[in-house]
Amino acid sequence: MKAWQKQGLGLENIKLVEIETPKPGAKQILMKVKAVSLNFRDKAIVDGVYIPDLMNNKTFVPVSDASGEVISVGSEVTKFKVGDRVTSHMFTKWIQGKPSPDDSLYSIGGPNDGGLAEYMLLDEDTAVSTPNNLTDEEASTLPIAALTVWFSLVEYGNIKAGETVLVLGTGGVSVYAVQIASALGAKVIVTSSSDEKLAQVKSLGADEVINYGKTPDWEKEVLKLTNGNGADHILEVVGGESINRSIEAVAMQGNIYVIGFLGGMMAEVNLFALLAKQVKIHGINVGHKKAFDDMQRAFNQLNIKPVIDTVYPFEQAIEAYKHLQRGAFGKIVIRVSE
Structure with a gap:
């Protein structure tokens, strides 16, 4: 099969190769990959800054988030059959409850083979049924970006209608945060340096927007917009010195993810x-399989449609990575097959 393979650091070392098509073990399914989506994790792995001791010296097929169709099942598989539409879950051992310290050892898209290939192995216990109302391209955007938001606001934050959610930026996770928080009845505030992108998030349900290029002290503006109370939930995607601004902007006993x-x-x-x-x-590292299942069911009810910036053909995977590095509104998707 054709596959893109990480053979070293940097985009120049992501190579299109021919490798053997894998065969499913007893509890595995083989998926024909239809689409994958890129996340900041994928860029960080290429840059050599994401768990470098585990990732940097390994050769593997990158990208954890993939959707497609089951074409073969192992001898002991009972949950899926040939023809089922499925989506990957990055942590193949984290089913529910607390994570394990060694979960990263078993994650797909690094250090184990991911979805940027014509075929992909998935463990039966951690594959997720694709929602009927989503295309494969749309479903491929769920495993990290959407689940990270869901796990933050619902699993940890126990979000309630009427609470305020502050979303930093307009990347894949942030756009999902606007959609999910708005669908759950929260008041949503979004920051960006682009008036165009702020107009787009308003159309997705954001109540208030802050252009931090024009209003550098965005944390003070958040307090103004909340009558001095601050945001109950903050999706902190920036890190670094931004954490102190988020602390200033958060409500008493509020949550910063x-x-x-x-x-x-x-x-x-x-x-x-x-x-x-x-x-x-809260330090957030995606979420467990049970939360993914819960989110999938909720998406069917909440009628949330993923926002995709651009879909690239399989042969242009490197261009897709470059687009991710430049920044996007919503998700970058690679169509692997029809």
Whole structure:
């Protein structure tokens, strides 16, 4: 089969190769990949900054998020049959409850083979049925971006209608945050440096927007927009010094979900402000399989349609990565097959 393979660091070392089509083990299914979507994780792996001790010296098929059709099943598989539409889940051992310290060892798209290939193996216990109302391209955007938001707001945050959610940026996770929070009845505030993108998030359900290019002290603006109360939930995708701005913008006993590190992995935190507000800071690393199943069912009810910026053909995977690095509104998808 044709596959893109990470053979070193940097995009120049993502190579299109011919490798043997895998065969499913007893509890595995073989999926014909129809589409994959890219995440910041994929870029970080290429850059050599995502769990470097585990990823940097490994050769594997990248990209964890994939959707397609079952074409073969192992001898002990009972949950899926040939012809079923399925979507991947990155953590193949995290079914529910607390994560394990070694979950990353078993994740797909690094260090184990992912979906940027014509065929992909999935474990029966962690494959997810694709919602009937989504195309494969749309479903491929769910496993990291949507589940990360769902796990933050629903599993950890126990979000309630009427609460305020602050969303930083307009990338794949952030756009899903606007859609999910709005669908669950929250008031949504979004920051961006682009008036065009802010207009787009307004159309997706955002109530208030802040252009941080024009209003650099966005955290103070959040307090103004919430009558001094702050946001109950903050999706923190920037990291670095942004964490202290989020602490200033959050409500008393509010939740900050640390999802990304676009602005840096290290931060000096104002501990007094943290203590004074009794803030709950959650480190978020996607979520477990049970939450994915719950989210899939909810998406059918909430009528959330994924926002896709651009769909690239399989042969242009490198261009898709470059687009991800430039930034996108919503998700970057690669169509692997029809």
